[in-house]
Amino acid sequence: MxxxxxxxxxxxxxxxxxxxxxxxxxxxxxxxxxxxxxxxxxxxxxxxxxxxxxxxxxxxxxxxxxxxxxxxxxxxxxxxxxxxxxxxxxxxxxxxxxxxxxxxxxxxxxxxxxxxxxxxxxxxxxxPSMVTRGALNLAVSTGGASPALAREIREKLEKEFGPEWGPYIRLMGYLRKVIQSMGLESSENQRLFRAIAALPILSWIQEGRRGEILRGLQDVCGPRLGIEGLNALLDELWKPFSSSSQPCATPPEPSAT
Ligand SMILES: C[C@@]1(CC(=O)O)C2=NC(=C\c3[nH]c(c(CCC(=O)O)c3CC(=O)O)Cc3[nH]c(c(CC(=O)O)c3CCC(=O)O)/C=C3\N/C(=C\2)[C@@H](CCC(=O)O)[C@]3(C)CC(=O)O)/[C@H]1CCC(=O)O
Ligand SMILES: NC(=O)c1ccc[n+]([C@@H]2O[C@H](COP(=O)([O-])OP(=O)(O)OC[C@H]3O[C@@H](n4cnc5c(N)ncnc54)[C@H](O)[C@@H]3O)[C@@H](O)[C@H]2O)c1
Missing domain, CATH: 3.40.50.720 (NAD(P)-binding Rossmann-like Domain)
Known part of the structure; x- marks a missing residue:
């Protein structure tokens, strides 16, 4: 320094x-x-x-x-x-x-x-050098010291933060809005946000385990979480994962209701 x-x-x-x-x-x-x-x-x-x-x-x-x-x-x-x-x-x-x-x-x-x-x-x-995954933006700068190094770091980040981060962030943003609209105490909101963030949702997305996401979120949020809206969002998020260009270990499960 x-x-x-x-x-x-x-x-x-x-x-x-x-x-x-x-x-x-x-x-x-x-x-x-x-x-x-x-x-x-x-x-x-x-x-x-x-x-x-x-x-x-x-x-x-x-x-x-x-x-x-x-x-x-x-x-x-x-x-x-x-x-x-x-x-x-x-x-x-x-x-x-x-x-x-x-x-x-x-x-x-x-x-x-x-x-x-x-x-x-x-x-x-x-x-800066940038990796964007939906709303996620990882920006790297070496303060101009080494643009080539900024590029190297960007390439490493691209591997670590794969395309599944786009739907993941979108889902988290949706859940935050839904929970905020429930009119709960802010301490209860915070508890729910933390419990959701602790779920292995990213792996479930990577592995195509859609049903697991629904069950996990319902376990944390209870029936307050409107399943219809969530299913509609998951339908949308699942689209790119059903094409061959995206990683998906197992075929996506059918919609759970
Ligand atoms: C991130 C990125 C964004 C973008 O441009 O969109 C960007 N440079 C990128 C690539 C890159 N640039 C250069 C190389 C060849 C290797 C090398 O020379 O190291 C490579 C690598 C490559 O392409 O492989 C040459 C270079 N760059 C600058 C100079 C002038 C100087 O340093 O004096 C020279 C020498 C010219 C000469 O030869 O004389 C200056 C700047 N370049 C910056 C940004 C800013 C600082 C970023 C930071 O904080 O690190 C800054 C300060 C100003 C600015 O442009 O904002 C983009 C990466 C995209 C990606 O992610 O792939
Ligand atoms: N920031 C970076 O990431 C980075 C990367 C590589 C190079 N550079 C530096 O950036 C500069 C541009 O690099 P480049 O590879 O684009 O060069 P380039 O030779 O490909 O292009 C230069 C451009 O500048 C224009 N130009 C030159 N003199 C002009 C004038 N008097 N009036 C109007 N236009 C004029 C030319 O018409 C041309 O379009 C250089 O100084 C280079 O050293 C920066």
Whole structure:
């Protein structure tokens, strides 16, 4: 740990990026540069509903294909500070390091968050490596120290947190809502949440033991748990598990009622 003390506050110089999860839906992201790095950033941003404006001398074929004139627009070849008007986030991703630095300074002057593909330390945010499983988002950053290592860790996490985590999180989110709507004391809610979290639901999903899930949840929650809603959700969650692309040790059991 490298600690610097500034105005009486200890700042960890080795770990200067505060991790947050932000919604980018309909936010305007300006990407300057149209190469491999810009292409990777644009692909990631689109998954989160961002609106993308690109300024670059040229674009990769794949980026050009992505330009639909609305969600993704190539607005010009030359950067000038006016490009930052009405923008929410900036990505300086050209191969011209001096230009990237100018963009970063312009963004800073306007208090805009700016990601720097070169000189990451001059930017105000970095993009982590990500594993997403439904609502679960595991984000890894080495603070820019080693992007290759971030990728390695991401690959390990992908193996540990398989696709079954998507339905698992969805089921847990559903149960939380149902239990919260029962009007119980908050201590009873907490007891139920903990008892449910202690059930081996993840293994039951992996092994395709749908009936076990229903029985286990009914044992914990009693008849208060509406079986119809739960069955409907399990029907939906079970769909991908009945295709051959997903791990499933035994065939899913028929609906228990
Ligand atoms: C996570 C990921 C997300 C994404 O880009 O979407 C990402 N880089 C990825 C891959 C990757 N990038 C590079 C390699 C080649 C191996 C290597 O050089 O190590 C590989 C590996 C590969 O592709 O195999 C080269 C590289 N990257 C940066 C520089 C500039 C510099 O360090 O100066 C250079 C050198 C350029 C040169 O050669 O000069 C800078 C950044 N890259 C970051 C993110 C941020 C810090 C993340 C962190 O905290 O660790 C940061 C600081 C800024 C930013 O871009 O936000 C994505 C992984 C996707 C995945 O999971 O597979
Ligand atoms: N952050 C990362 O993950 C990461 C990974 C690899 C490389 N890099 C660094 O990111 C930068 C971009 O890498 P790349 O592989 O995408 O490069 P690239 O050569 O594939 O693309 C560069 C892009 O910048 C544009 N450009 C160059 N000068 C310009 C200017 N004056 N005005 C407008 N557009 C201009 C080009 O038209 C091109 O579209 C490099 O500095 C590289 O070292 C970062």
């Amino acid at each position: 490298r600690i610097r003390v500034e105005r009486g506050t200890e700042i960890d110089d080795e770990n200067r990026f505060y991790p947050i999860f932000v919604s980018l839906e309909d936010r305007v992201c300006l990407v300057i540069g149209g190469g491999e790095v810009a292409q990777r950033k644009v692909a990631g941003l689109l998954r989160f509903g961002a609106v993308i404006r690109i300024v670059a001398k040229d674009l990769t074929c794949r980026l050009e294909e992505r330009c639909d004139g609305t969600r993704v627009r190539w607005i010009g070849r030359d950067y000038e500070p006016g490009c930052l008007d009405a923008v929410d986030l900036v990505f300086a991703a050209t191969s011209d390091v001096e230009l990237n630095r100018r963009i970063s300074a312009d963004a800073r002057a306007r208090k805009l968050w700016c990601n720097m593909a070169s000189d990451p330390e001059m930017g105000t945010f970095i993009v």
